[in-house]
Amino acid sequence: MADGSPLLRVEHLRKVYASGRGEVEAIGDLSFTMSPGELVCIVGPSGCGKTTLLKCLAGLLRPTSGLVEMEGSPVTGPSPAMAVVFQEYGRSLYPWLTVRGNVELPLRHKKLSRGERERMVADALDAVGLRQSARSHPWQLSGGMQQRVAIARAIAYQPEVLIMDEPFAAVDAQTRADLEDLVRELHLTRRISTVFVTHDIDESVYLGERVLVLSNSPTRVQEDLVIDLPQERDQLTTRALPRFTELRTHVYEQIQQAKRGTRSDR
Numbered sequence: 001m002a003d004g005s006p007l008l009r010v011e012h013l014r015k016v017y018a019s020g021r022g023e024v025e026a027i028g029d030l031s032f033t034m035s036p037g038e039l040v041c042i043v044g045p046s047g048c049g050k051t052t053l054l055k056c057l058a059g060l061l062r063p064t065s066g067l068v069e070m071e072g073s074p075v076t077g078p079s080p081a082m083a084v085v086f087q088e089y090g091r092s093l094y095p096w097l098t099v100r101g102n103v104e105l106p107l108r109h110k111k112l113s114r115g116e117r118e119r120m121v122a123d124a125l126d127a128v129g130l131r132q133s134a135r136s137h138p139w140q141l142s143g144g145m146q147q148r149v150a151i152a153r154a155i156a157y158q159p160e161v162l163i164m165d166e167p168f169a170a171v172d173a174q175t176r177a178d179l180e181d182l183v184r185e186l187h188l189t190r191r192i193s194t195v196f197v198t199h200d201i202d203e204s205v206y207l208g209e210r211v212l213v214l215s216n217s218p219t220r221v222q223e224d225l226v227i228d229l230p231q232e233r234d235q236l237t238t239r240a241l242p243r244f245t246e247l248r249t250h251v252y253e254q255i256q257q258a259k260r261g262t263r264s265d266r
């Protein structure tokens with residue numbers, strides 16, 4: 001994708017759920033593009049349709065209308081080009097497999113020699129700092145370590161896009177800060193294209209190169225904000241920058257407006 005064309009294109013996406021109580025229009029008319037190597041955070045009011053959007057991106061849910069395109073091809077079903085990390089690490093790891101077994105599992109669907117598979121698993125475990133825990137089972141690890149296993153599994157697979165759905169919502173604040181730094185480090189060292197959904201405004205500004213603020217349901221992109229903070233980020237110095245405060249205040253105001261169903265331009 002060296003020609004500047006987007007990696008991911010979402011155009012006029014609309015999703016209406018049909019339920020017993022009638023129709024729920026979760027996504028109204030949503031468009032954005034993402035370039036290779038970007039880290040895009042998505043925030044919005046509770047229940048605005050973030051998970052619905054991620055499921056449409058990953059091909060897990062069929063849109064009512066509109067288009068999701070990966071490298072120029074429509075996404076019509078679960079895409080092998082994408083890996084998803086969910087909030088519930090406990091439910092996404094197999095307790096009867098070791099850490100190594102969990103990370104290796106999706107690679108079994110790729111045509112790789114055993115040696116290549118082992119190298120990729122070891123590399124991914126190194127990247128998340130878990131080489132020493134390869135033989136443990138997930139239930140022997142802390143919540144933060146289990147989420148690292150889920151991240152290792154996703155990056156070992158070498159997806160075109162890594163999708164993360166509120167991945168750190170269930171861990172304590174210190175672990176969360178460590179995991180945020182892990183995502184930044186993986187982004188800088190491996191240029192993994194990442195879509196990261198979060199409820200946490202500060203997290204979206206700290207992690208993202210762009211923040212998409214979604215409107216209330218039926219959702220659309222209320223604002224596509226460039227995060228012009230230095231690429232090298234640090235929990236203390238970055239969060240203490242006046243620009244960080246300006247950006248998080250701006251996103252906060254946008255979300256308040258989204259909740260009220262109004263918007264103002266910057």
Ligand SMILES: Nc1ncnc2c1ncn2[C@@H]1O[C@H](COP(=O)(O)OP(=O)(O)OP(=O)(O)O)[C@@H](O)[C@H]1O
Binds near residue numbers: 025
């Ligand atoms: N399977 C479904 N059937 C009917 N309505 C649904 C279904 N899934 C989601 N919805 C509705 O669609 C809207 C968007 O839900 P979604 O879970 O995508 O929002 P969200 O932003 O991820 O929520 P949260 O902030 O709680 O994580 C909500 O009104 C929700 O009730």
